Amino acid sequence: MSRSIFALALLLISLPLAAATLEVNITNADGSAVPNAVVYAIPSHPIPTTRTVAAIDQINRTFVPHVLPVRVGTWVEFPNSDNVLHQVYSLSPAKRFQLPLYIGKPARPIQFDKPGVVAIGCNVHEQMSGFIVVLPTPYFGTAANGRLTMNTLGADDYIVHVWYEGMRKEPEPRHITLAADGTVSLAFVALK
Numbered sequence: 001m002s003r004s005i006f007a008l009a010l011l012l013i014s015l016p017l018a019a020a021t022l023e024v025n026i027t028n029a030d031g032s033a034v035p036n037a038v039v040y041a042i043p044s045h046p047i048p049t050t051r052t053v054a055a056i057d058q059i060n061r062t063f064v065p066h067v068l069p070v071r072v073g074t075w076v077e078f079p080n081s082d083n084v085l086h087q088v089y090s091l092s093p094a095k096r097f098q099l100p101l102y103i104g105k106p107a108r109p110i111q112f113d114k115p116g117v118v119a120i121g122c123n124v125h126e127q128m129s130g131f132i133v134v135l136p137t138p139y140f141g142t143a144a145n146g147r148l149t150m151n152t153l154g155a156d157d158y159i160v161h162v163w164y165e166g167m168r169k170e171p172e173p174r175h176i177t178l179a180a181d182g183t184v185s186l187a188f189v190a191l192k
């Protein structure tokens, strides 16, 4: 290999792979960040499902994370890391359930098989609250400080939605076209 070809090969190896990027910013009307906002992108082409397991822990009488986005069909485990008993339940139409009282890891995860927002609570501790946001897409994330960058998307057309705690009316979803190495930036204003 000649020196110049070797140098070119090194250059190509060191270049980052081009990836489609979606940047989303979600703020309140006053410009402050919306905490724990879920951003999800529905592709125009179907994506095969795989068996997925996620978890919401119970730590210091708090659900961690407070908001868990999952794809429809995901199994969720509810470990209890506290040394007090918790009893997780939901009365939401997308998934009504009640777990037994336990400490540690429960025997079986719960499958979330319908899209929708599942508000969860604890029968023992009234102040415990959390949300499982069940989504019809594998492309989602939580914007911790009102910002989220997603770079697992392929080139496609997408409809981008947001959800956040206390949402009365969803901000208008956006239709976007993402090129394989393109970047799209969106800004949403939360309506409360």
Ligand SMILES: [Cu+2]
Pocket (backbone or CB within 6 Å): 061, 085, 086, 087, 122, 123, 124, 125, 128
């Ligand atoms: Cu509890």
